[in-house]
Amino acid sequence: MSVRQSLLAILNQGPCYGYQLRAEFDRRTGSTWPLNVGQIYNTLDRLERDGLVQKADIDADGQNYVEITDAGRAEVAEWLGSPVVRTMATRDELAIKLAIAVTLPGVDIAQVIQVQRTATMRTLQELTRTKNATADPESSEQLAWLLVIDSLIFAAEAEVRWLDHSESRLTRARAAGLADPLPLNTDVPKRGRPAKTVQANA
Amino acid sequence: MTGHAADSDILLQLDGVSMQYGRGETAITALAGVDLSVSRGELVAVMGASGSGKSTLLTVAGGLTPPTSGEVVVEGHWLSQLSARELATLRRRSLGFVFQDFNLIPSLTALENVSLPLELDGWTSKKAHRPALDALTIVELGDRAGHFPSDLSGGQQQRVAIARAVVGGRSLILADEPTGALDSTTGELVLRMLRSRVDAGAGAGGILVTHDARHAAWADRIVFLRDGRIVDESRASAVSSLLAGLQA
Numbered sequence: 001m002s003v004r005q006s007l008l009a010i011l012n013q014g015p016c017y018g019y020q021l022r023a024e025f026d027r028r029t030g031s032t033w034p035l036n037v038g039q040i041y042n043t044l045d046r047l048e049r050d051g052l053v054q055k056a057d058i059d060a061d062g063q064n065y066v067e068i069t070d071a072g073r074a075e076v077a078e079w080l081g082s083p084v085v086r087t088m089a090t091r092d093e094l095a096i097k098l099a100i101a102v103t104l105p106g107v108d109i110a111q112v113i114q115v116q117r118t119a120t121m122r123t124l125q126e127l128t129r130t131k132n133a134t135a136d137p138e139s140s141e142q143l144a145w146l147l148v149i150d151s152l153i154f155a156a157e158a159e160v161r162w163l164d165h166s167e168s169r170l171t172r173a174r175a176a177g178l179a180d181p182l183p184l185n186t187d188v189p190k191r192g193r194p195a196k197t198v199q200a201n202a
Numbered sequence: 203m204t205g206h207a208a209d210s211d212i213l214l215q216l217d218g219v220s221m222q223y224g225r226g227e228t229a230i231t232a233l234a235g236v237d238l239s240v241s242r243g244e245l246v247a248v249m250g251a252s253g254s255g256k257s258t259l260l261t262v263a264g265g266l267t268p269p270t271s272g273e274v275v276v277e278g279h280w281l282s283q284l285s286a287r288e289l290a291t292l293r294r295r296s297l298g299f300v301f302q303d304f305n306l307i308p309s310l311t312a313l314e315n316v317s318l319p320l321e322l323d324g325w326t327s328k329k330a331h332r333p334a335l336d337a338l339t340i341v342e343l344g345d346r347a348g349h350f351p352s353d354l355s356g357g358q359q360q361r362v363a364i365a366r367a368v369v370g371g372r373s374l375i376l377a378d379e380p381t382g383a384l385d386s387t388t389g390e391l392v393l394r395m396l397r398s399r400v401d402a403g404a405g406a407g408g409i410l411v412t413h414d415a416r417h418a419a420w421a422d423r424i425v426f427l428r429d430g431r432i433v434d435e436s437r438a439s440a441v442s443s444l445l446a447g448l449q450a
Contacts, residue, residue: 114434115434118426119436121415121418121436128419129438132394153419154416164251
């Protein structure tokens with residue numbers, strides 16, 4: 001999550017102190033990802049180290065204000081103008097679980113899928129209830145919050161659709177006599193790295 | 203009519219309902235021993251792959267087809283014990299159907315479409331117009347009462363169909379893919395209407411058959427059908443661990 005850029009974008013509107021930044025972040029994201037104030041200060045330290053923010057005034061209440069630098073403004077513009085790249089390297093626990101389960105003997109995959117589907121549908125129901133309890137957007141905060149809820153709803157829906165798809169793919173594979181479990185391979189790879197000559201011949 | 207159920211909060215009860223088409227080796231089992239109940243104020247979604255028995259469940263629950271075995275009880279009436287005439291009366295007075303393709307009569311206005319079930323039940327059209335207009339107002343189409351279906355958008359037509367399904371205090375709404383022909387946000391609006399109708403405290407409830415997870419999520423309970431059997435059920439809890447950090 002781009003806490004760093006989010007805080008920087010908020011600071012782009014004017015100097016803030018730590019607690020104020022946390023409140024601003026919360027109200028703009030419906031408190032979906034609560035930050036503790038320690039995270040805020042750590043992030044501010046790194047932003048200052050990188051020359052993106054600098055210390056500003058201390059007010060009468062002793063609040064230490066931080067302000068954005070020109071380099072910081074450039075980073076905000078860069079952030080808003082570029083896409084968020086989802087890295088394929090992130091391990092999807094559910095995809096790995098299903099992929100492994102399919103290869104195991106004696107596992108009722110349909111049941112594994114159904115357990116997940118029920119859990120995800122329950123999440124979807126709860127998100128929908130929360131959304132339904134929210135009045136039509138009358139303020140920017142409400143609208144921001146609904147956008148966040150919608151994104152969680154669509155992500156849950158995508159998971160259910162993927163589960164449906166996986167189940168029907170599996171049903172077809174089984175009907176075609178495929179999708180047999182994979183027994184342990186007795187041709188066990190040697191310990192250590194494979195020798196280069198073997199790799200070249202393979 | 204005979205056979206009143208003890209619990210008046212239960213609108214619909216399916217008891218060991220099975221449905222088979224054909225006989226012998228070619229017989230197809232569409233439903234196999236389904237137990238399901240819908241209470242007043244409850245919206246139950248039915249999900250499942252194509253051919254899982256979703257639509258059959260709805261036609262059996264609506265008394266359109268008798269099950270091969272098992273019992274269907276609507277508002278305390280055992281459907282198997284009703285004559286054809288009594289069944290038709292019960293369907294007209296207690297049940298409202300909502301279909302994917304709206305099924306409005308094109309030559310009738312929105313108001314006339316919604317009045318129709320009451321008029322079929324012997325109401326004069328003058329007397330039927332008042333509750334019909336009330337029902338249209340509930341779905342926020344009171345100002346479109348004189349429009350023909352062709353003058354209304356898909357979402358508006360489906361809202362007219364919902365008004366027709368609930369007009370005159372009919373309590374059990376049976377909806378088969380009601381959002382199937384609508385775009386995403388319009389579908390959501392239709393679900394919101396259906397939800398608010400069930401939440402209105404007038405004793406209504408319903409079954410929503412859908413393959414769309416986002417729309418099924420509007421229900422209080424979701425049952426999953428596979429090969430004609432209920433394989434699982436999801437009930438929304440009041441407080442979710444997932445939402446613990448969220449504040450509306």
